[in-house]
Amino acid sequence: MGIADGKTALVVGVANEKSLAFSIAQELRAQGAAVALTYQGEVLEKRVRPLAAQIGAEVIGELDVTNDGQIAETFAALHKKYGGLDMLVHAVAFAERDDLRDRFLNVNRTNFARAMEISAYSLVALARAAEPLMEARGGGSIVTLSYIGAVRAIPNYNMMGVAKAALEACVRYLAMDLGAKGIRINALSAGPARTLSSSAIRDFFTMAHHVEERSPLKRAMKIEEVGKMGAVLLSDLSSGVTGQTVYVDVGYSIVG
Numbered sequence: 001m002g003i004a005d006g007k008t009a010l011v012v013g014v015a016n017e018k019s020l021a022f023s024i025a026q027e028l029r030a031q032g033a034a035v036a037l038t039y040q041g042e043v044l045e046k047r048v049r050p051l052a053a054q055i056g057a058e059v060i061g062e063l064d065v066t067n068d069g070q071i072a073e074t075f076a077a078l079h080k081k082y083g084g085l086d087m088l089v090h091a092v093a094f095a096e097r098d099d100l101r102d103r104f105l106n107v108n109r110t111n112f113a114r115a116m117e118i119s120a121y122s123l124v125a126l127a128r129a130a131e132p133l134m135e136a137r138g139g140g141s142i143v144t145l146s147y148i149g150a151v152r153a154i155p156n157y158n159m160m161g162v163a164k165a166a167l168e169a170c171v172r173y174l175a176m177d178l179g180a181k182g183i184r185i186n187a188l189s190a191g192p193a194r195t196l197s198s199s200a201i202r203d204f205f206t207m208a209h210h211v212e213e214r215s216p217l218k219r220a221m222k223i224e225e226v227g228k229m230g231a232v233l234l235s236d237l238s239s240g241v242t243g244q245t246v247y248v249d250v251g252y253s254i255v256g
């Protein structure tokens, strides 16, 4: 018996085997859920298909979160295949490489808007599309991925920190809108992990090393730990939790 037995999940944001989204997808499969993955573009499709096969997940189609047509197609395909949806993982973020170094002050209007659209607005768009499918199941749970740079000024995180602050605020307002339908939504704030996205952040290793040295657990966060907490937040084990930012960061966020 798994904590996700009989549930259907959509996981958005798998780029490769190191993706935090893949760790959640793996854990959801291990806990009994049917899992659907999406990919962004042909290059990633080639990576995502074998990963889906590896864990027994379905590839439901292409999804660029800035494309409303693809969002509609994804949820229509889910409806057709599963009749509803219980769990949604949003693990998508983007900022221009130049805006993840030096001075935040220099970000331009276009880059600011694009980072906010992909990293924060996309959660609202996916939650809106998921609402009727979750309602059909009598409720559901949504998890997005955040970082401590949302609430503290972390060197070089810059534009992404501002987008994560917006993302965490979106979680709270979406929790208010969706709660009456039994739909929960939370942010999982993960510690630093070496992934495709994080490689764009200047001095990422210094940041990760600092966390290892100063955190109460005195080690790096393991990617599987994001998978496990993701599965808990998505499952009924966390039925009383919504609108929260939950830290999976080996305790770093409590250190003064």
Ligand code: NAP
Residues within 6 Å of the ligand: 013, 014, 015, 016, 018, 019, 020, 021, 040, 041, 044, 063, 064, 065, 066, 090, 091, 092, 093, 094, 118, 145, 146, 147, 189, 190, 191, 192, 193, 194, 195, 196, 197, 198
């Ligand atoms: P990742 O493996 O690179 O995943 C990021 C995903 O976002 C990729 O699949 C990427 O696809 C996708 N994406 C970007 N723009 C998109 C768009 N327009 N439409 C659809 N997908 C798009 O890196 P990750 O570290 O696991 O990131 C997942 C989430 O965790 C992000 O929200 C990130 O900010 C968050 N997070 C990461 C860390 C960390 O240290 N790694 C810590 C805390 C939180 P492309 O590769 O095609 O752009």
